[in-house]
Every structure is written in C-alpha cells, then in structure tokens.
Amino acid sequence: MKLSDRAIDIQASPIRKLMPFADAAKKKGIHIYHLNIGQPDIKTPQEMLNVYKNYHDKVLCYGPSQGLDVYRTNLVKYYKKHGIEIQKEDIIVTTAGSEAIIFAMLVTCNEGDEMIIPEPFYTNYNGFASMTGVKIMPLTTFAEDGFKLPSNEKIESLISSRTKAIMLCNPGNPTGTVYPEDDLNRISKIARQHDLFVISDEVYREFVYDGLSHTSILDIEGMEDRAIMVDSISKRYSACGARIGCFISRNKEIIASTMKFAQARLCPPTIDQLAANAAIDIEAEYFVDILKEYDKRRNIVFKQLKNIDDVVCVMPNGAFYVIAKLPIKDAEDFAKWMLEEYSFENETVMFAPAQGFYATPELGKSEVRIAYVLNENDLLKAMKIFRKGLEEYKELM
Amino acid sequence: MKLSDRAIDIQASPIRKLMPFADAAKKKGIHIYHLNIGQPDIKTPQEMLNVYKNYHDKVLCYGPSQGLDVYRTNLVKYYKKHGIEIQKEDIIVTTAGSEAIIFAMLVTCNEGDEMIIPEPFYTNYNGFASMTGVKIMPLTTFAEDGFKLPSNEKIESLISSRTKAIMLCNPGNPTGTVYPEDDLNRISKIARQHDLFVISDEVYREFVYDGLSHTSILDIEGMEDRAIMVDSISKRYSACGARIGCFISRNKEIIASTMKFAQARLCPPTIDQLAANAAIDIEAEYFVDILKEYDKRRNIVFKQLKNIDDVVCVMPNGAFYVIAKLPIKDAEDFAKWMLEEYSFENETVMFAPAQGFYATPELGKSEVRIAYVLNENDLLKAMKIFRKGLEEYKELM
Numbered sequence: 001m002k003l004s005d006r007a008i009d010i011q012a013s014p015i016r017k018l019m020p021f022a023d024a025a026k027k028k029g030i031h032i033y034h035l036n037i038g039q040p041d042i043k044t045p046q047e048m049l050n051v052y053k054n055y056h057d058k059v060l061c062y063g064p065s066q067g068l069d070v071y072r073t074n075l076v077k078y079y080k081k082h083g084i085e086i087q088k089e090d091i092i093v094t095t096a097g098s099e100a101i102i103f104a105m106l107v108t109c110n111e112g113d114e115m116i117i118p119e120p121f122y123t124n125y126n127g128f129a130s131m132t133g134v135k136i137m138p139l140t141t142f143a144e145d146g147f148k149l150p151s152n153e154k155i156e157s158l159i160s161s162r163t164k165a166i167m168l169c170n171p172g173n174p175t176g177t178v179y180p181e182d183d184l185n186r187i188s189k190i191a192r193q194h195d196l197f198v199i200s201d202e203v204y205r206e207f208v209y210d211g212l213s214h215t216s217i218l219d220i221e222g223m224e225d226r227a228i229m230v231d232s233i234s235k236r237y238s239a240c241g242a243r244i245g246c247f248i249s250r251n252k253e254i255i256a257s258t259m260k261f262a263q264a265r266l267c268p269p270t271i272d273q274l275a276a277n278a279a280i281d282i283e284a285e286y287f288v289d290i291l292k293e294y295d296k297r298r299n300i301v302f303k304q305l306k307n308i309d310d311v312v313c314v315m316p317n318g319a320f321y322v323i324a325k326l327p328i329k330d331a332e333d334f335a336k337w338m339l340e341e342y343s344f345e346n347e348t349v350m351f352a353p354a355q356g357f358y359a360t361p362e363l364g365k366s367e368v369r370i371a372y373v374l375n376e377n378d379l380l381k382a383m384k385i386f387r388k389g390l391e392e393y394k395e396l397m
Numbered sequence: 398m399k400l401s402d403r404a405i406d407i408q409a410s411p412i413r414k415l416m417p418f419a420d421a422a423k424k425k426g427i428h429i430y431h432l433n434i435g436q437p438d439i440k441t442p443q444e445m446l447n448v449y450k451n452y453h454d455k456v457l458c459y460g461p462s463q464g465l466d467v468y469r470t471n472l473v474k475y476y477k478k479h480g481i482e483i484q485k486e487d488i489i490v491t492t493a494g495s496e497a498i499i500f501a502m503l504v505t506c507n508e509g510d511e512m513i514i515p516e517p518f519y520t521n522y523n524g525f526a527s528m529t530g531v532k533i534m535p536l537t538t539f540a541e542d543g544f545k546l547p548s549n550e551k552i553e554s555l556i557s558s559r560t561k562a563i564m565l566c567n568p569g570n571p572t573g574t575v576y577p578e579d580d581l582n583r584i585s586k587i588a589r590q591h592d593l594f595v596i597s598d599e600v601y602r603e604f605v606y607d608g609l610s611h612t613s614i615l616d617i618e619g620m621e622d623r624a625i626m627v628d629s630i631s632k633r634y635s636a637c638g639a640r641i642g643c644f645i646s647r648n649k650e651i652i653a654s655t656m657k658f659a660q661a662r663l664c665p666p667t668i669d670q671l672a673a674n675a676a677i678d679i680e681a682e683y684f685v686d687i688l689k690e691y692d693k694r695r696n697i698v699f700k701q702l703k704n705i706d707d708v709v710c711v712m713p714n715g716a717f718y719v720i721a722k723l724p725i726k727d728a729e730d731f732a733k734w735m736l737e738e739y740s741f742e743n744e745t746v747m748f749a750p751a752q753g754f755y756a757t758p759e760l761g762k763s764e765v766r767i768a769y770v771l772n773e774n775d776l777l778k779a780m781k782i783f784r785k786g787l788e789e790y791k792e793l794m
C-alpha cells in the first residue's frame with residue numbers, strides 16, 4: 001500500500017509545521033508571540049460580523065458556483081475604486097485565495113508544465129504546485145536588494161517550451177516587495193513575446209507604505225487576455241476564517257473553463273460571502289487607520305532587526321512581512337529551539353523559517369519570515385525576545 | 398494562448414450547466430420546480446443557525462488545518478453513535494465533501510493512475526478526476542436491477558497495474574442504492590488481494606429507508622489501513638451552504654500526507670465549523686422526522702414515475718435521488734426543452750440529465766436524475782408537469 005508520489009513529495013507548511021512544538025511549549029505554560037502566520041490581530045469590521053448575527057434564512061443553501069450575484073456585483077464597485085475596470089462576468093468567487101491559485105494553476109498548466117515565480121514566494125505555492133503537478137521554475141531574488149525583480153535576461157533564461165505562465169505576488173508575501181509599474185510592463189512584454197499567461201496574487205493590495213501606490217496586473221497594457229488576478233478578503237478585512245477569495249480574468253475562455261472546476265466543487269461558503277459583501281461599503285477611513293497601524297509595526301520590526309548584529313534586511317514597502325537573513329546556519333533549527341529550549345520571562349516567539357518559501361534547494365536556510373501582525377507593545381516584547389534568543393542560540397552553536 | 402488540456406476536457410456539471418436556460422425561463426415569469434440539485438428544502442437546525450447569530454469573537458481567525466479541535470472531538474462522538482469507532486486524530490475537517498474527495502484522489506493516485514467507481518456515480522467525481530489527473534474506470538451498473546454491485550469477476554476485470562483504489566458512494570448518489578454488508582466485504586477482500594485503497598463517500602448515511610441499516614466502510618474487516626471515508630454535513634443538516642465536510646482514515650500515513658494538502662489551503666471556514674459542531678448534539682428525533690418526510694417523498698416520486706409508460710426505475714433504498722430511464726433518446730435535449738419550450742400553467746420542472754453521471758460514453762443518455770427535495774405538494778405538481786411534458790415531448794420527436 002503506497003501513497004501517491006505527490007502525497008509523499010508535497011512539503012509540509014513551514015508556517016504551520018512547527019505548531020506541535022508551539023503546542024508543547026504552551027502546555028509548559030509558556031506564552032508564545034505568533035509572528036509565524038499572517039493572522040492579523042486587527043478587528044474584523046463590525047459590518048461583516050453583523051451579517052452573521054442577522055442571517056435570517058431558514059435553509060442554509062448552496063449558492064451559485066461563480067459566487068453570489070450580489071457579491072460579484074459589489075466587487076465590481078470595489079475594484080473600480082481601485083482603478084481596476086472589470087465586469088461581474090470576469091469574477092468567480094472562490095473558497096479563499098488558495099482555491100483561486102489552484103484554479104489558476106489548473107487552467108493554465110498541464111501536469112509537468114512550468115510556471116516562473118520569483119522566489120522567495122508564498123510557501124503554499126509549493127503545495128498547490130504539488131497538488132496540480134505544476135513545476136515551479138524559481139526566479140531567485142535577494143534579501144540584499146529588497147528582492148527586486150531580476151533583469152529580462154534572467155527571466156527569459158527560465159523560459160522553455162513547457163513554460164505556461166509567470167506568477168507574481170504583489171505586494172509580495174514573504175518579501176513585502178511592491179513591484180513598480182515598469183516591472184509589470186516588463187513582465188507583460190515578456191509574456192506577450194513568449195505567449196505566456198500572467199497570474200498575479202494581489203491579496204495585499206491595501207498594504208502599501210511610503211506613499212507608493214499599487215498597480216494591478218489588470219491595469220497593465222497588453223494584459224487584457226493574458227492576466228489572471230487572484231484575490232482574498234482574509235488580510236484586507238482581517239477575516240482569514242471566512243475563506244472568501246476570488247479569481248478574475250477578462251479572458252472569457254479562461255472564465256468558462258474555470259467555471260467547470262468551480263461547478264465541480266459546487267460553491268464557496270454562503271454566509272461568509274454575504275459577510276464579505278457587507279465589507280465592501282466600508283469607508284476608506286478603515287484602511288487609512290489600519291495602514292497607519294501596520295506602518296508603525298513595520299517600522300518597529302525593521303528597527304529592531306537592524307539593531308541586531310549581522311542581520312540582512314531591507315525595509316519592505318508592502319504586505320505585513322519581512323524576511324531577515326540571520327547570522328546562523330539553520331533558521332528552522334533556531335525556530336524549533338526557540339519553542340523547545342528557550343524562553344525569557346516565560347515567553348517566547350514563533351516565526352517561519354524561510355527555506356520553505358524557496359524552490360531552489362538550500363536557499364533561504366538562514367532566513368526567517370516575520371509577520372508583523374501584533375500590536376506595538378507585543379511586537380516590542382516579541383522582538384526583544386527574538387534578539388535575546390538569537391544571541392543565546394549563536395553562542396550555543 | 399492555449400488553456401491546459403484539463404481545463405478544456407473537464408465536463409460541465411450536468412446538475413448546473415442548464416442553469417442559464419432555467420434563468421431565462423424565470424425571466425419569462427415561469428416558475429421552476431428544482432429537482433435537478435440536491436438542495437433540500439428542510440430547515441437547517443436552529444441550533445446551527447444560532448451559532449452564526451451568537452458569534453462573539455472580534456477577529457474572524459484562521460482555524461487549524463485539520464479543523465477546530467472542539468469539532469473534531471465532537472465528531473468522534475457522532476460517529477460512535479453510528480457504531481463507527483474512530484479517534485480525533487483520524488479526522489481532517491474539509492471544505493465540504495468536495496475537498497475531501499479531491500484529497501482522497503490526490504493522496505492515493507498519481508496522474509494517470511486508475512480508480513474503479515461503480516457508474517452511474519456522483520457526476521462531480523468526473524470533475525475532480527480531471528482536476529487530479531485520475532483515470533476513472535467505470536464499473537457499469539444498471540437501472541433494471543437497482544444498480545446492484547456487479548460480480549467479483551466484473552470488478553476484477555477492471556484492475557490493472559495502475560489501479561490504486563475503488564471508490565464507492567454509499568448510499569448512492571444518483572442511484573439511491575445502499576450496499577449490503579456482504580457487498581462491502583466483497584470489496585474489502587478484492588482490495589486486500591490487489592493491494593488497493595477503498596474510498597467511501599457516505600454523505601447520505603442518515604438517508605436509508607425500508608428498515609435497512611447503513612454500514613460504513615470503516616466497520617468492515619480488513620479495512621483498518623485501506624479505508625478513506627468522505628463525509629459532509631450538507632445533506633445531513635440541510636446545510637449545503639456551510640461547506641463543511643471531513644476526510645477520515647485510520648491509516649496514519651494517509652492522514653499525515655493529507656495534512657500537508659490541508660496545510661497548503663490553510664483551513665476550512667471557521668464559523669461554519671462552529672455551526673456544524675452545534676448540530677452534533679441534535680436529538681435523534683430530528684432525523685426520525687426528516688427520514689419520514691423523505692420516505693414519503695420517495696414514495697410519491699416513485700409512484701408517479703411508475704405511472705408513466707415505459708419508464709424503467711427500481712425503488713431506491715437510500716439518499717434522495719432516483720434515476721429513471723425514459724422512453725426517449727436524449728434526456729439532455731428533453732431537459733433543455735422543458736426549460737426553453739415547455740410550461741404547464743406557467744410552471745415547469747428542472748432535473749439533471751444522467752449522462753454526466755456515467756464515464757462510459759453514450760451510457761445514460763436516456764436517463765435522468767430526480768432529486769426529491771421538495772415538499773409533498775410541490776413534488777406532486779412537479780411530477781405531474783414532468784409526465785405531461787414527457788408525453789408532449791415524445792409526440793414531437
């Protein structure tokens with residue numbers, strides 16, 4: 001009795017696989033600051049929560065496979081506010097961004113086809129690639145220059161007859177990198193020259209700092225038929241548990257085929273979609289305040305990291321993560337050690353070893369991803385413990 | 398720009414693909430009785446709906462990838478009531494039964510591996526097979542004998558070096574067939590002899606009539622390590638929109654590998670899981686009444702079908718579907734015609750053409766699946782319209 005190769009080969013989530021060590025630490029009475037997962041502490045908008053409270057239907061029914069009509073109609077308005085012109089028919093509501101990424105991989109690639117993705121990338125792309133048989137061709141970017149998009153030559157050197165798409169995460173998880181419009185135009189030109197699709201994961205659209213603005217792949221010239229945009233409400237409205245995302249393309253063939261995948265799984269959760277719908281009318285003020293809060297956190301984490309000797313880290317412009325290269329050999333060992341062996345005043349810190357965010361073997365072994373999703377005070381305490389732990393760990397090695 | 402083969406080849410859902418015709422009919426003011434989809438009209442238990450009303454957390458967080466601990470703990474009790482002894486660690490909560498089936502296909506089969514499934518089967522298995530690259534080897538069963546499980550010889554004739562699993566739906570959608578324990582023992586023996594997994598989709602466990610009892614694959618000897626059971630609350634609690642299911646196996650390797658698929662997509666919806674959890678303590682009375690109601694509906698539909706000349710149909714013992722073989726050539730054409738051309742007193746009926754429930758080409762072309770999910774009065778009216786429509790359609794052909 002042998003399981004499938006994909007079941008054996010798929011990586012364990014670097015964000016979640018250390019959870020048993022965290023649970024053991026908690027059982028010992030140790031408090032853990034969770035910087036390992038992008039679970040914000042920001043309150044979910046009351047407008048959303050009220051939808052659950054006020055749900056009055058007697059039968060909790062299936063919705064349409066493409067998502068509730070009222071929600072898709074409202075999403076068009078949401079994107080319009082962000083300068084993205086789409087129609088309701090371009091949208092398929094998904095069970096979180098995860099499902100939208102799986103659909104994007106399924107619709108563009110056969111098993112064994114290749115997708116170019118700048119690394120480090122959102123680690124679960126590896127898992128989705130294992131599930132769909134897509135081969136990720138990593139386009140390595142570097143902590144030292146803030147994970148900038150490499151030259152056209154570098155990108156084109158990865159293109160083969162099996163390359164079907166380039167996938168971007170913009171703003172980037174785990175890098176925090178925000179691609180300037182010029183970079184997206186470069187990608188667009190390469191995609192057209194080599195007949196590729198471009199998949200853009202834009203779930204951190206709202207989280208852009210330093211007065212920069214975010215450009216969607218859907219706003220880039222020449223991308224009319226080639227672009228698939230993946231989105232999610234998890235981070236935007238601090239509603240990770242609602243599991244609502246969407247898949248957007250202006251290419252009618254892509255939508256028609258993806259609808260068949262969507263029909264097979266029937267529909268995304270119904271009440272959660274209604275909640276997501278209620279969030280769309282939230283005042284822009286909500287985001288102004290949240291952005292201020294995250295900006296403050298970003299500055300705290302970055303400053304604390306800079307205070308530690310030999311840490312390499314460039315200030316990220318977006319999302320709520322930062323990758324730090326540490327002066328150690330094995331960040332996963334360090335992360336485990338922090339949970340199993342270390343505590344300061346009965347507290348410790350959990351973060352994600354970054355190797356799982358790379359596809360190239362051995363890369364990222366000394367890097368960690370820190371999610372700055374805690375309030376100012378907690379972050380300050382967590383970063384202090386992180387620094388102390390790192391110093392002690394270095395001495396032990 | 399070419400989409401993937403799987404995107405082009407995947408079938409459109411026969412349950413949902415006629416929806417545009419239904420929408421057009423509705424726009425013309427025609428009322429449609431929906432017998433096409435397993436969306437029960439039974440009220441979702443108030444205990445579940447209260448959970449949405451009373452949700453008090455300020456942040457709608459991710460849950461664990463394996464599902465909420467409280468829910469998995471309670472599920473163990475639920476299965477115990479049904480004579481199925483499992484532990485919390487054997488359960489991964491999924492986003493509906495759909496995701497559990499996808500996981501079962503991914504964990505047992507590589508692309509191109511084969512799975513034997515009695516046909517007609519739940520049509521979306523075809524879609525999930527396209528998504529995962531699994532080749533379905535259909536084991537044809539027949540309306541004339543109530544879709545009985547074929548002989549061991551027939552089953553074994555389908556086994557090749559690439560066969561990895563046998564999948565059953567018990568009670569069956571769309572057949573309503575309930576497999577007696579002897580049949581499951583036969584499957585178990587074949588699975589052991591040929592080193593196969595057995596996947597059992599048991600989402601209609603509660604819907605068994607005529608004093609028969611349902612046997613789970615997990616209760617069959619020799620199935621300790623080989624069985625994967627797929628479940629869902631959609632039908633049990635009339636909560637299709639909650640999208641909560643589960644994947645169960647006592648094989649620790651299967652659970653460990655499936656957890657990696659589960660981690661990639663992070664978690665199933667949080668509040669919906671809490672609602673599912675609240676349903677577990679529902680009195681057995683709830684099901685007694687519902688079963689009575691469905692039994693009544695089953696009898697109505699069956700009697701009405703028997704009243705139509707030349708319809709082949711055996712009384713089903715379970716679920717809430719019946720397959721009827723009609724004296725026409727093309728049931729999909731008939732289904733479309735009922736929506737586009739026909740109405741009686743401004744009403745018509747929608748049902749699912751059954752061809753999409755088969756994998757063997759041309760099979761099921763004259764069959765339809767009727768879901769008896771409406772109340773007695775509506776069902777009587779719907780079946781009257783069905784009979785009248787069929788008579789008129791036959792004359793036109």
